[in-house]
Amino acid sequence: MAISQEDLRTVMDRGVAEIIDRNEFRKLLDRDKPLRLKMGFDPSSPDIHLGHTVGLRKLRQLQELGHKVMLIVGDWTAQIGDPSGVSATRPVLTHEQVQENAQTYMTQFFKVVDRDRTEVFWQSEWFGKFDLADVVRLTGPFTVAQMLAREDFRRRWDANRPIAITELLYPLLQAYDSVVVESDVEFGGTDQKFNLLMGRELQEMRGQRPQQCFMVPILVGTDGVQKMSKSLGNYIGVDDAPEEQYGKALSLPDDLIIPYFNLLSDLPTAEIDDMSSAMEGGANPMEFKKRLAREIVATFWSEEDAAAAQAHFEQTVQRGEAPDEAPTLWFARSDGVSGAVAVSSEQGGAKTLVSLSTVEFLYHHHAELGLSQSRTAAKRLVSQGAVEVDGQPAGDTLSLRDGSVVRVGKRRYLRLLEDRS
Amino acid sequence: MAISQEDLRTVMDRGVAEIIDRNEFRKLLDRDKPLRLKMGFDPSSPDIHLGHTVGLRKLRQLQELGHKVMLIVGDWTAQIGDPSGVSATRPVLTHEQVQENAQTYMTQFFKVVDRDRTEVFWQSEWFGKFDLADVVRLTGPFTVAQMLAREDFRRRWDANRPIAITELLYPLLQAYDSVVVESDVEFGGTDQKFNLLMGRELQEMRGQRPQQCFMVPILVGTDGVQKMSKSLGNYIGVDDAPEEQYGKALSLPDDLIIPYFNLLSDLPTAEIDDMSSAMEGGANPMEFKKRLAREIVATFWSEEDAAAAQAHFEQTVQRGEAPDEAPTLWFARSDGVSGAVAVSSEQGGAKTLVSLSTVEFLYHHHAELGLSQSRTAAKRLVSQGAVEVDGQPAGDTLSLRDGSVVRVGKRRYLRLLEDRS
Numbered sequence: 001m002a003i004s005q006e007d008l009r010t011v012m013d014r015g016v017a018e019i020i021d022r023n024e025f026r027k028l029l030d031r032d033k034p035l036r037l038k039m040g041f042d043p044s045s046p047d048i049h050l051g052h053t054v055g056l057r058k059l060r061q062l063q064e065l066g067h068k069v070m071l072i073v074g075d076w077t078a079q080i081g082d083p084s085g086v087s088a089t090r091p092v093l094t095h096e097q098v099q100e101n102a103q104t105y106m107t108q109f110f111k112v113v114d115r116d117r118t119e120v121f122w123q124s125e126w127f128g129k130f131d132l133a134d135v136v137r138l139t140g141p142f143t144v145a146q147m148l149a150r151e152d153f154r155r156r157w158d159a160n161r162p163i164a165i166t167e168l169l170y171p172l173l174q175a176y177d178s179v180v181v182e183s184d185v186e187f188g189g190t191d192q193k194f195n196l197l198m199g200r201e202l203q204e205m206r207g208q209r210p211q212q213c214f215m216v217p218i219l220v221g222t223d224g225v226q227k228m229s230k231s232l233g234n235y236i237g238v239d240d241a242p243e244e245q246y247g248k249a250l251s252l253p254d255d256l257i258i259p260y261f262n263l264l265s266d267l268p269t270a271e272i273d274d275m276s277s278a279m280e281g282g283a284n285p286m287e288f289k290k291r292l293a294r295e296i297v298a299t300f301w302s303e304e305d306a307a308a309a310q311a312h313f314e315q316t317v318q319r320g321e322a323p324d325e326a327p328t329l330w331f332a333r334s335d336g337v338s339g340a341v342a343v344s345s346e347q348g349g350a351k352t353l354v355s356l357s358t359v360e361f362l363y364h365h366h367a368e369l370g371l372s373q374s375r376t377a378a379k380r381l382v383s384q385g386a387v388e389v390d391g392q393p394a395g396d397t398l399s400l401r402d403g404s405v406v407r408v409g410k411r412r413y414l415r416l417l418e419d420r421s
Numbered sequence: 422m423a424i425s426q427e428d429l430r431t432v433m434d435r436g437v438a439e440i441i442d443r444n445e446f447r448k449l450l451d452r453d454k455p456l457r458l459k460m461g462f463d464p465s466s467p468d469i470h471l472g473h474t475v476g477l478r479k480l481r482q483l484q485e486l487g488h489k490v491m492l493i494v495g496d497w498t499a500q501i502g503d504p505s506g507v508s509a510t511r512p513v514l515t516h517e518q519v520q521e522n523a524q525t526y527m528t529q530f531f532k533v534v535d536r537d538r539t540e541v542f543w544q545s546e547w548f549g550k551f552d553l554a555d556v557v558r559l560t561g562p563f564t565v566a567q568m569l570a571r572e573d574f575r576r577r578w579d580a581n582r583p584i585a586i587t588e589l590l591y592p593l594l595q596a597y598d599s600v601v602v603e604s605d606v607e608f609g610g611t612d613q614k615f616n617l618l619m620g621r622e623l624q625e626m627r628g629q630r631p632q633q634c635f636m637v638p639i640l641v642g643t644d645g646v647q648k649m650s651k652s653l654g655n656y657i658g659v660d661d662a663p664e665e666q667y668g669k670a671l672s673l674p675d676d677l678i679i680p681y682f683n684l685l686s687d688l689p690t691a692e693i694d695d696m697s698s699a700m701e702g703g704a705n706p707m708e709f710k711k712r713l714a715r716e717i718v719a720t721f722w723s724e725e726d727a728a729a730a731q732a733h734f735e736q737t738v739q740r741g742e743a744p745d746e747a748p749t750l751w752f753a754r755s756d757g758v759s760g761a762v763a764v765s766s767e768q769g770g771a772k773t774l775v776s777l778s779t780v781e782f783l784y785h786h787h788a789e790l791g792l793s794q795s796r797t798a799a800k801r802l803v804s805q806g807a808v809e810v811d812g813q814p815a816g817d818t819l820s821l822r823d824g825s826v827v828r829v830g831k832r833r834y835l836r837l838l839e840d841r842s
Binding site: 157 | 497524548549550551552553555556557560561562563564565566568569578581583584585587589590593
């Protein structure tokens with residue numbers, strides 16, 4: 001298919017860690033037939049964050065050039081659970097959970113990838129009827145040493161940590177998926193290199209043209225240090241609310257602005273280079289970061305959501321105001337704050353309505369504030385200085401007036417109004 | 422079941438390399454329920470030799486005490502072929518070949534083991550419907566390191582020789598057989614120890630009482646040096662003809678007489694000890710060796726066959742006579758020997774009828790002599806001095822008279838008679 005030089009550069013160079021092999025891949029792009037682009041996922045972790053979308057955006061780019069995505073639901077793998085090591089105790093998902101998780105994943109997946117140019121396969125279509133003879137045929141040509149050459153296996157082997165025999169099967173099962181869907185190109189992170197190459201090898205053994213392996217870079221998380229990951233908490237989820245995405249993006253270290261634009265936006269490379277030069281020349285990174293945050297929200301939600309998230313951020317974080325939609329807690333002066341232990345009412349300056357233990361307040365109003373119901377957690381927030389009243393740090397005792405705004409952390413607010421009825 | 426002290430000693434000490442564990446096995450013998458004695462075989466090598474019968478005799482002894490043999494036909498393993506190493510090129514047996522081989526094996530097997538107290542299982546009964554989920558369940562609890570601890574794997578691993586992933590499955594499949602047939606005791610050579618222990622482990626995981634592992638010694642072959650094996654040619658086959666068995670037994674080194682009696686005969690241990698003392702005191706081993714040979718033939722054929730084999734041996738080998746049934750080649754003096762290139766007729770002493778090239782004679786009469794049709798092989802036999810005429814070594818030229826006996830090797834004869842018609 002005809003492809004412009006600019007598209008070609010974008011496809012082959014932006015957001016690419018490695019392609020095996022580049023020349024062949026280049027030739028495939030010129031063919032008349034749409035390419036079959038393979039991408040698999042494990043429905044036992046159904047949430048997609050920005051780190052995953054680097055690859056998904058690549059798929060989308062190629063779809064726009066006329067190619068087709070083969071999405072493989074690893075439902076079979078998920079149902080047997082992860083056998084890693086000695087403690088094969090991970091709960092096995094039920095069929096219903098797998099189905100539900102897969103739907104959750106796909107809802108997020110199709111925020112980036114074009115559903116109309118995607119074919120969805122479930123591994124169980126072929127592994128459900130895979131028998132021992134198939135297993136033997138699959139494993140026969142591969143040696144143990146070959147498998148232990150995989151970096152993570154090798155590390156565990158060298159450290160005398162257990163590797164279950166079952167685990168050796170996994171790369172082969174993934175490779176077999178490539179044979180079934182007749183994959184032309186498989187996509188994955190650089191940590192998937194071994195598995196992607198297995199697919200090539202197996203396809204060749206089975207008389208198919210070996211797939212190209214397209215590896216995308218690992219995205220650094222919002223902490224600026226580690227790989228973006230849900231378990232590390234340094235992630236921006238595809239399903240996070242617009243304000244949440246926007247807020248998290250704004251918390252990025254400045255040196256991630258340019259990499260994020262490159263990997264996560266459609267902005268022309270030249271424009272991104274200009275921003276980079278501008279910042280090197282002393283321009284304030286905040287405006288670029290806001291633009292990045294807007295781009296991110298617009299990708300997963302809409303332009304309007306992006307604009308609203310920006311307005312929300314400017315109002316609450318930059319100007320320190322409570323957001324318009326902050327929940328309101330009505331209380332009567334005589335009653336004290338409902339549910340809280342009032343230490344005293346009417347004390348100190350004329351406007352003070354109620355003064356009470358900060359921990360007890362957080363504990364009793366955890367639901368309105370979106371906190372966990374835990375005095376320990378509340379104490380920690382107080383000691384970390386995460387609680388403010390009307391812009392001032394709260395101590396152990398909270399003095400509240402009519403119209404006070406309690407803020408916990410960056411984005412949790414509660415407005416107090418006196419109930420005079 | 423009641424068991425005499427003498428039977429107990431025979432079962433537990435004679436022809437035993439190792440029992441895991443002896444105490445438990447001892448207790449099992451006292452139970453009221455017949456034990457389920459498991460023994461498997463690979464129908465891709467259907468021939469049984471004396472080395473195998475050491476274990477089969479053990480099964481027979483236990484059958485006579487009331488226990489039951491579970492014979493497992495490894496038809497499933499055989500049909501997929503041996504995946505060892507890189508060259509997975511061993512031809513896969515067809516279903517028919519496997520069936521045929523299994524029948525061949527069983528015909529020999531039941532020369533030793535009691536058919537009425539044997540239940541035959543085919544692996545395909547369970548592995549035919551074994552699916553990937555079963556494979557994962559089977560392999561999940563076992564680690565690669567555990568498998569590579571097996572001596573032959575370890576040796577190959579240390580030498581950087583390939584081990585196919587499939588090979589790691591084999592011990593587990595054999596172990597699974599134990600679970601299916603609810604084996605109480607599995608039998609095998611000492612080289613099977615790892616696999617037998619796997620059975621124990623898997624049974625325990627699946628809630629069964631772990632089987633006892635009964636290992637029989639490896640039998641030294643007729644060369645007195647290496648393990649008896651078909652490929653080394655140092656074997657006595659269960660299906661060898663009586664004269665062949667007898668002759669091979671007589672070729673044994675003297676120091677194997679006592680071990681063979683212990684492992685391959687029912688003679689009381691005391692009697693064997695007496696023979697041992699007698700030989701140490703200077704008695705000629707030949708008589709004991711003949712008795713051993715007779716015992717062996719009688720086990721697989723009959724007492725009559727054993728007596729006939731002995732008579733045959735004494736006539737041909739000990740007295741140097743041609744056996745009565747030696748094939749006869751009739752020839753006319755004028756024609757030379759039929760099919761051979763006659764160099765001359767009537768030459769030398771009065772009785773010489775024909776004189777011709779020894780190699781050509783062997784080549785043209787290879788069929789009658791049971792040789793391969795090859796001049797190279799014939800030349801080798803001549804140069805090795807393996808050809809005699811009337812008790813004298815033959816040179817390059819063979820001088821034949823009416824009634825001459827040509828002998829090739831130890832047991833091939835051809836009698837020449839003049840056709841005067």
